[in-house]
Amino acid sequence: MDTRFFVIWMEEITAAVRAGRDHLTRLDAAIGDADHGTNLDRGFAAVAEALAARPPDTPGGVLVLAGSTLIRKVGGASGPLYGTAFREMGKALGDAADVSAADLASALEAGVAGVRRLGGAEEGDKTMVDALAPAARAMARGVGGGGDPEVAFAAAAAAAEEGAKATVPLVARKGRASYLGARSTGHEDPGAASTALIVGALRAVAARRSPRPKSRP
Ligand SMILES: [Mg+2]
Numbered sequence: 001m002d003t004r005f006f007v008i009w010m011e012e013i014t015a016a017v018r019a020g021r022d023h024l025t026r027l028d029a030a031i032g033d034a035d036h037g038t039n040l041d042r043g044f045a046a047v048a049e050a051l052a053a054r055p056p057d058t059p060g061g062v063l064v065l066a067g068s069t070l071i072r073k074v075g076g077a078s079g080p081l082y083g084t085a086f087r088e089m090g091k092a093l094g095d096a097a098d099v100s101a102a103d104l105a106s107a108l109e110a111g112v113a114g115v116r117r118l119g120g121a122e123e124g125d126k127t128m129v130d131a132l133a134p135a136a137r138a139m140a141r142g143v144g145g146g147g148d149p150e151v152a153f154a155a156a157a158a159a160a161e162e163g164a165k166a167t168v169p170l171v172a173r174k175g176r177a178s179y180l181g182a183r184s185t186g187h188e189d190p191g192a193a194s195t196a197l198i199v200g201a202l203r204a205v206a207a208r209r210s211p212r213p214k215s216r217p
Contacts, residue, residue, distance in 0.1 A: 063090030088114030
């Protein structure tokens with residue numbers, strides 16, 4: 001996957017976040033401060049602008065610029081957390097002009113580790129980690145045996161979606177929702193939901209890139 005693939009991934013995320021903005025904000029209204037959709041929408045619009053203004057020439061450069069922009073443009077906890085995820089992924093990819101699905105799987109694990117270090121959240125705390133960590137595991141499993149990258153991306157996206165849905169019954173132990181204590185149960189975590197959108201965008205881009213021949217009936 002080359003630089004262009006990663007730029008298209010960022011564009012796909014920008015579109016998905018724009019489309020999901022009001023839904024994410026409604027989720028955040030239930031257990032937070034009702035700004036997650038608008039914050040991420042603003043952040044990824046700024047990422048698109050930054051990529052157009054200063055086009056990076058490596059996949060890692062795309063992710064580092066995206067992460068730095070999110071840290072700068074998105075307030076609250078989510079800017080630094082999402083920004084760190086992308087920056088750590090970008091740093092893990094280094095200066096390579098082309099990266100493999102296995103490289104991206106390792107980078108995703110570095111992203112999870114960065115988010116855990118910064119936020120201190122573990123799986124089950126009802127945060128973005130509940131979507132990101134299973135996605136990274138599914139991706140690593142998918143590429144582990146030299147499998148089809150597109151299948152690995154699809155497995156990662158499905159794992160992120162399942163992880164996000166699985167936050168509904170949880171009681172939040174990190175972030176603003178944790179102030180609600182037991183009242184945070186019964187709502188999907190907005191950070192896990194947006195993380196599922198981000199990983200889902202990766203699946204969409206990978207699927208478009210390698211169209212399968214349609215089997216005839
Ligand atoms: Mg919020």
